[in-house]
Amino acid sequence: MTNETQTSAAPGQEASSGILPATEGAGGPSTGFVFSDELRAALEATGAFTSSQLKALYEAEDELPNFSRDRYAGLDAFTKSTAYIAHEIITRYIGQQALSQEPSGPMPVKPPYLDKPDEYDPHNPSQVYTHVDGKLYRWDGKRGEQDNVSYEWGKLRPVVVVSHTDVGGVMVPDAAPASQAIRDGVDWFHWGYDCWIGNGGKPLGVVTQDVRDQVRLAQERSAGALISQRSLAALS
Helix, strand or coil: CCCCCCCCCCCCCCCCCCCCCCCCCCCCCCCCCCCCHHHHHHHHHCCCCCHHHHHHHHHCHHHHHHCCHHHHHCCCCCCHHHHHHHHHHHHHHHHHHHHHCCCCCCCCCCCHHHHCHHHCCCCCHHHHEEEECCEEEEEEEEEECCCCCEEEEEEEEEEEEECEEEECCEEEECHHHHHHHHHCCCEEEEHHHCEEECHHHCECCCCCHHHHHHHHHHHHHHHHHHHHHHHHHHHC
């Protein structure tokens, strides 16, 4: 993502540049979330938001981590479609920022997602993992229902974050760290499909067979392309 401030607006919308300060937002006492230049650029790049909509997001800065899609839709001039786009981009940004933060904090007594059970999303990394004593953990938890509200949260398990490579538009997890994690008996998290992948590659989130087939095909094509390149190099 870039920090460009000039973007072209979608048809029928006003340009969004110049309505937010160049510096990062002031933050707040509740969550400390900052509406950064990087996030602003990501939203502007979609061409989906007017200047007034971006301003509304900026002014809601510290509350954004607690926003559901319905709350986005309740902002001035927001529609269901713009609320959906804003929720997806900002939720992903929050997760990426949390994963990149320095590991810290005491051992929590319950999973983060129990703070907002009505918004439970197993694919949102900020709700299912935590940093403790320099290591990253996920909650081995389940959501059950009894009298409308009943939750079981299991125990913490160590995990590692595995990077990925874009192969023809398919996010392919890097094999070496993933294999090492499996050998170590540690679950690993792959951001490419917003889901947890367990030991042996077992999906703990929702990854369809079609997606797994795409990954397998992309891996085969990647290997085939590498062999072809080496063959051409040998002939030259």
